[in-house]
Amino acid sequence: MGNTSKVMKKIPYKIYLTEEEMPKYWYNLKAVMKELPDPMIHPATLKPCTSEDLAPIFCRELIEQELNTTDQYIEIPQELLDFYKMFRPSPLVRAYCLEKLLDTPAEIYYKFEGTNTSGSHKLNSAAAQAYYAKKQGIIHLTTETGAGQWGTAMAMACAYYGIDLTVYMVKVSAQQKPYRKAVIETYGGKVIPSPSDTTEAGRKILARDPSTTGSLGCAISEAIEVALKSNNCRYVLGSVLDHVLLHQTIIGQETKTACEKYDIKPDIIIGCTGGGSNYGGLIAPFMGDKIAGKNDIRFIGVEPASCPSLTRGKYAYDFGDTGQTTPLLKMYTLGSGFIPSPNHAGGLRYHGMSPIVSKLYHDGYMEARSVEQSKVFEAATAFARSEGILPAPESSHALRVAMDEAILCREKGEKKTIIFGLSGTGYFDLSAYVNYNSGTMTDYIPSDEDLEKGFASIPKV
Numbered sequence: 001m002g003n004t005s006k007v008m009k010k011i012p013y014k015i016y017l018t019e020e021e022m023p024k025y026w027y028n029l030k031a032v033m034k035e036l037p038d039p040m041i042h043p044a045t046l047k048p049c050t051s052e053d054l055a056p057i058f059c060r061e062l063i064e065q066e067l068n069t070t071d072q073y074i075e076i077p078q079e080l081l082d083f084y085k086m087f088r089p090s091p092l093v094r095a096y097c098l099e100k101l102l103d104t105p106a107e108i109y110y111k112f113e114g115t116n117t118s119g120s121h122k123l124n125s126a127a128a129q130a131y132y133a134k135k136q137g138i139i140h141l142t143t144e145t146g147a148g149q150w151g152t153a154m155a156m157a158c159a160y161y162g163i164d165l166t167v168y169m170v171k172v173s174a175q176q177k178p179y180r181k182a183v184i185e186t187y188g189g190k191v192i193p194s195p196s197d198t199t200e201a202g203r204k205i206l207a208r209d210p211s212t213t214g215s216l217g218c219a220i221s222e223a224i225e226v227a228l229k230s231n232n233c234r235y236v237l238g239s240v241l242d243h244v245l246l247h248q249t250i251i252g253q254e255t256k257t258a259c260e261k262y263d264i265k266p267d268i269i270i271g272c273t274g275g276g277s278n279y280g281g282l283i284a285p286f287m288g289d290k291i292a293g294k295n296d297i298r299f300i301g302v303e304p305a306s307c308p309s310l311t312r313g314k315y316a317y318d319f320g321d322t323g324q325t326t327p328l329l330k331m332y333t334l335g336s337g338f339i340p341s342p343n344h345a346g347g348l349r350y351h352g353m354s355p356i357v358s359k360l361y362h363d364g365y366m367e368a369r370s371v372e373q374s375k376v377f378e379a380a381t382a383f384a385r386s387e388g389i390l391p392a393p394e395s396s397h398a399l400r401v402a403m404d405e406a407i408l409c410r411e412k413g414e415k416k417t418i419i420f421g422l423s424g425t426g427y428f429d430l431s432a433y434v435n436y437n438s439g440t441m442t443d444y445i446p447s448d449e450d451l452e453k454g455f456a457s458i459p460k461v
């Protein structure tokens with residue numbers, strides 16, 4: 001009876017877990033990977049970074065998590081769980097209306113991270129990072145933001161814990177997204193358009209190119225410099241690093257619990273990859289099972305054709321920032337000197353990729369695909385009109401490929417189960433929709449020569 005009632009259960013439009021069912025642990029993929037990613041190394045000594053090397057930049061417990069390769073499950077502190085409960089669990093939605101629109105036999109689900117007011121998954125890690133900073137007695141945090149989602153999430157988290165926050169915001173975003181800036185400031189964050197004249201790194205970049213529109217890599221250099229030079233201050237990063245991906249595994253943990261509750265067995269899991277944190281977090285427990293031989297799920301990471309680190313980048317040690325101040329990470333990269341064209345998926349315009357996601361891709365556990373932005377917005381518009389949610393441009397990359405796979409199911413008459421990560425909402429990116437709706441959106445694909453310029457900035461290690 002128990003068993004049949006489980007199988008017969010009609011799947012609701014939205015699957016919500018109860019508070020009690022919420023995961024109490026993050027999932028540390030490194031503890032189950034057959035081969036570990038190469039370690040982060042110090043750019044001067046080329047030796048693996050120790051916690052002492054990292055202590056001036058990052059909070060202590062975050063460094064522990066960054067370097068932890070042995071504990072598969074890491075407990076989420078109760079106080080942080082209480083903060084999470086303000087905006088989690090997030091729903092796993094059955095896309096009945098999209099299935100109908102596509103006339104596909106496939107079952108499509110999306111894990112929607114846009115239900116909190118910061119509008120994206122980034123609050124999952126922002127909350128954790130502010131919590132550990134507070135616990136350590138840190139009074140000031142610095143960070144960068146590209147499209148603005150990370151700055152917004154961090155500002156909310158810092159407001160909750162009473163920590164000062166300075167956000168170096170990529171100049172072009174600060175200009176294009178004044179509302180994002182307003183939100184950050186409303187939550188008490190201080191916004192400085194980057195590059196700025198407040199740091200040596202910023203002044204150097206401005207001297208070289210006074211009209212630069214900025215980049216994430218450059219904003220990172222500025223934020224780190226201030227953290228190093230100020231008292232009781234640390235730097236926080238919104239993606240790429242292992243501890244950020246770890247915090248995002250709450251997405252995958254919830255998704256897996258929801259799947260088990262309704263006996264949903266995904267065949268394909270898709271997500272967008274900028275720095276790799278939301279996708280790495282979504283797939284973590286499923287990927288762990290795949291590594292253990294318990295499933296045969298296809299994993300597809302999707303990136304913009306304008307910033308194709310997985311599909312056209314090099315797997316090499318590289319800096320995380322343009323100023324070349326960070327530790328070296330082994331990752332798929334376009335080179336820290338690569339400045340992507342100002343396309344509309346701001347959160348995906350990063351030259352590198354999470355070392356964990358990079359390693360999984362390199363070892364053949366997942367696939368990667370790149371898509372052009374006009375195709376992405378075509379999908380976003382269809383989704384908005386059928387499912388009612390205005391998706392973030394970043395998330396719409398995953399949506400595009402989920403729709404392509406569902407259409408393929410229709411053509412082949414295959415009934416597959418597809419899950420994709422809908423990492424956020426598009427309400428702060430309306431200029432992108434204006435552009436698309438007015439027919440002025442263009443697709444930019446860098447030439448091999450463009451990429452060579454970026455590759456030239458990769459250090460010879």
Ligand SMILES: *Cc1c(COP(=O)(O)O)cnc(C)c1O
Nearest residue numbers: 239274275276277278347394424
């Ligand atoms: C920042 C952002 C991303 C990209 O970051 P990842 O670290 O690759 O997850 C994707 N979607 C949204 C909505 C974002 O704000």
